[in-house]
Amino acid sequence: MIALPAKAVRMHARAAYAFVERNFNLVRRYWGWELVWLVYSIANALAITYIGAGMQHISGAVVDTNYLVLYLLVGSLVWGYLDIVFHSISETIAWERWEGTIEYTFMAPVSRLTHLVGQTLFSLVYGLLFTSVVFGVVALFFRLDIQGANLLGALAVGAAGSLSFIGFGIVAAVLPLLFPEKGSQMTHVVEAVLLLVSGVYYPVSVLPSWMQRVAAISPATYALEGIRLAILAQSTWGALFPYMLRLVVMGFVTIPLGVWVFGLAERYAKRTGRLKRSG
Amino acid sequence: MSFPALEAQGVCKYFSADGSRPLLPLPWLGRQAKKVAAVEDISFRLPRGEILGILGPNGSGKSTLVRLVATLLLPDKGWIRVFGHDVVREAAAVKKMINRVSAEAAFFKRLSAVENLMYAARLYGMEGRTARRRIGEILERLGIAAEKAREPLEELSRGMQQKVAIARAFLTSPVLLLLDEPTTGLDPRSKREVQDFIRELRAVHDTTVLLTTHDMAEADSLCDRVAIMCDGRFVALDTPARLKASLEPTHVGASLEDVFLALTGKELQAEEEAA
Ligand SMILES: Nc1ncnc2c1ncn2[C@@H]1O[C@H](COP(=O)(O)OP(=O)(O)O)[C@@H](O)[C@H]1O
Ligand SMILES: [Mg+2]
Numbered sequence: 122m123i124a125l126p127a128k129a130v131r132m133h134a135r136a137a138y139a140f141v142e143r144n145f146n147l148v149r150r151y152w153g154w155e156l157v158w159l160v161y162s163i164a165n166a167l168a169i170t171y172i173g174a175g176m177q178h179i180s181g182a183v184v185d186t187n188y189l190v191l192y193l194l195v196g197s198l199v200w201g202y203l204d205i206v207f208h209s210i211s212e213t214i215a216w217e218r219w220e221g222t223i224e225y226t227f228m229a230p231v232s233r234l235t236h237l238v239g240q241t242l243f244s245l246v247y248g249l250l251f252t253s254v255v256f257g258v259v260a261l262f263f264r265l266d267i268q269g270a271n272l273l274g275a276l277a278v279g280a281a282g283s284l285s286f287i288g289f290g291i292v293a294a295v296l297p298l299l300f301p302e303k304g305s306q307m308t309h310v311v312e313a314v315l316l317l318v319s320g321v322y323y324p325v326s327v328l329p330s331w332m333q334r335v336a337a338i339s340p341a342t343y344a345l346e347g348i349r350l351a352i353l354a355q356s357t358w359g360a361l362f363p364y365m366l367r368l369v370v371m372g373f374v375t376i377p378l379g380v381w382v383f384g385l386a387e388r389y390a391k392r393t394g395r396l397k398r399s400g
Numbered sequence: 401m402s403f404p405a406l407e408a409q410g411v412c413k414y415f416s417a418d419g420s421r422p423l424l425p426l427p428w429l430g431r432q433a434k435k436v437a438a439v440e441d442i443s444f445r446l447p448r449g450e451i452l453g454i455l456g457p458n459g460s461g462k463s464t465l466v467r468l469v470a471t472l473l474l475p476d477k478g479w480i481r482v483f484g485h486d487v488v489r490e491a492a493a494v495k496k497m498i499n500r501v502s503a504e505a506a507f508f509k510r511l512s513a514v515e516n517l518m519y520a521a522r523l524y525g526m527e528g529r530t531a532r533r534r535i536g537e538i539l540e541r542l543g544i545a546a547e548k549a550r551e552p553l554e555e556l557s558r559g560m561q562q563k564v565a566i567a568r569a570f571l572t573s574p575v576l577l578l579l580d581e582p583t584t585g586l587d588p589r590s591k592r593e594v595q596d597f598i599r600e601l602r603a604v605h606d607t608t609v610l611l612t613t614h615d616m617a618e619a620d621s622l623c624d625r626v627a628i629m630c631d632g633r634f635v636a637l638d639t640p641a642r643l644k645a646s647l648e649p650t651h652v653g654a655s656l657e658d659v660f661l662a663l664t665g666k667e668l669q670a671e672e673e674a675a
Contacts, residue, residue, distance in 0.1 A: 131525075132525035135522050135525050135526070135527065136522060136523055136524075136525060138522060139519050139522030139523045142518065142519070142522065143508070143511070143515070143519040146508075146511055146515045146519075147508060147510065147511065150510040150511055150552065151510060220506075220507070220508050220509060221504060221506040221507075222506050222507060222508060224467075224470075224472050224500075224502070224506065225500075225506055225520070225568075226523070227471075227472060228470050228471065228472060228495060228498070228499070228500060229495065229520070229523035229524060230492060230495035230496045230523075230524060230525070231523050232492070388474070391471075391472060391473055391474045392473075392474045393415070393416070394415050394464075394473055396472055396473075397472075399504065
């Protein structure tokens with residue numbers, strides 16, 4: 122009686138690990154791309170952060186350069202991280218379609234939940250590693266003063282923010298399942314809009330009010346605000362709690378919604394023959 | 401009671417014809433899509449341990465039928481059972497019992513054979529050490545050298561890739577093996593090796609095989625029974641010997657090709673896609 126569930130859990134864990142191991146193998150085999158992407162991300166983070174460093178020169182007014190540099194760096198890193206989480210989940214289908222392996226993954230005795238859990242685990246570990254490297258390099262270029270920052274609090278908000286982005290990623294992963302040709306471009310549109318409205322490099326309050334309403338439903342908005350409070354305003358856990366709560370609630374809504382929508386889309390794809398056609 | 405390895409009853413599968421797919425997957429937006437009957441009213445029983453061949457030209461619905469069994473497509477009518485389990489309602493149980501090889505070797509091209517097989521093994525819940533041992537054994541049996549097995553798969557020949565595909569299918573010990581044109585595009589030597597391996601699987605492991613082909617000699621020599629498929633239908637299903645005998649007395653010494661021609665009025669052009 123006890124042994125059975127334990128065995129089932131072990132099977133699921135192995136299957137979920139299949140995706141983690143496979144993806145890290147792919148990272149290793151496509152290391153050239155990874156390197157390009159890393160250089161791009163570092164250059165991008167530096168370019169944005171230098172806007173902060175140069176602001177005193179640009180504006181001629183006295184500004185708190187350290188604050189501005191940190192403000193922009195947080196935006197760049199948090200967005201970079203969420204971008205990785207979002208993409209490595211939303212490209213679950215697109216990538217396998219490109220490789221031609223999708224039918225073999227769908228034919229395996231693995232529940233879609235296990236599949237998505239595996240993909241998510243990878244995205245979190247990979248996102249964290251990648252973002253740490255970018256941070257490590259960028260930090261060499263600036264004298265960052267983060268004394269008194271609530272770093273653990275910032276990480277906790279980041280973790281809560283990951284949840285809702287996992288859900289968004291799963292919903293977006295459905296698009297390439299429904300639209301074999303254009304699905305993955307569509308996810309880029311969703312992302313561009315989120316980047317614009319979520320206050321990645323500026324406070325949401327400078328946006329027109331209709332955009333602010335869109336910002337209110339973007340989890341990135343709360344993740345960024347919460348992390349900035351923790352690092353820049355040295356906020357206590359108490360002050361961060363409402364942000365974490367909201368992000369966790371968003372995750373609890375979007376993840377089951379995503380899995381449900383994914384199930385519907387999978388049925389639709391199997392009914393209409395959209396998984397694969399040739400061979 | 402014991403169930404047949406595979407049983408199908410009145411199975412139909414329709415696709416909307418090219419260009420008539422609705423833009424959005426919403427029924428109320430769809431123009432009335434033209435339907436193509438890829439599989440039309442197919443029924444058969446495949447007892448355990450048998451090799452059933454499906455012989456038909458390109459576009460006759462062979463792959464669609466295989467995908468329906470493999471739970472990758474949902475039938476529009478009829479039902480399919482694998483050892484008594486319905487492929488739609490009990491897909492999870494069916495998935496554990498089957499595996500499939502398709503004409504295109506579908507792999508992560510940059511990953512090695514071992515990495516691809518490891519991924520497959522873990523998906524089927526195999527423990528790491530066991531998987532590594534089994535992978536080593538199977539690759540050795542198929543004559544794939546250890547150093548080849550560590551190179552990116554895109555660097556191996558087509559025949560070699562197809563052997564890895566068969567290794568992947570066999571790795572998970574399926575009781576029903578679906579082989580969709582496993583030898584199409586292979587050179588004669590690789591073709592023979594693959595055919596020998598299929599025979600061995602059946603002899604040693606009592607694996608039941610559903611095999612599609614448009615190679616008459618293959619169907620004739622490998623299969624216990626052959627179904628001739630044309631435009632989504634089985635137009636005949638019998639042992640190769642009896643199929644050929646069916647043309648007597650007018651045509652003595654008939655080949656499966658002659659049978660196909662007599663039954664469908666069409667040539668079974670054995671086009672091999674350039675590999
Ligand atoms: N996923 C699909 N979407 C639309 N039409 C399809 C799909 N798969 C197959 N067809 C059509 O169904 C028919 C049978 O195809 P298929 O089963 O691939 O035949 P075979 O494997 O015998 O060559 C063909 O007309 C083909 O164009
Ligand atoms: Mg085919």
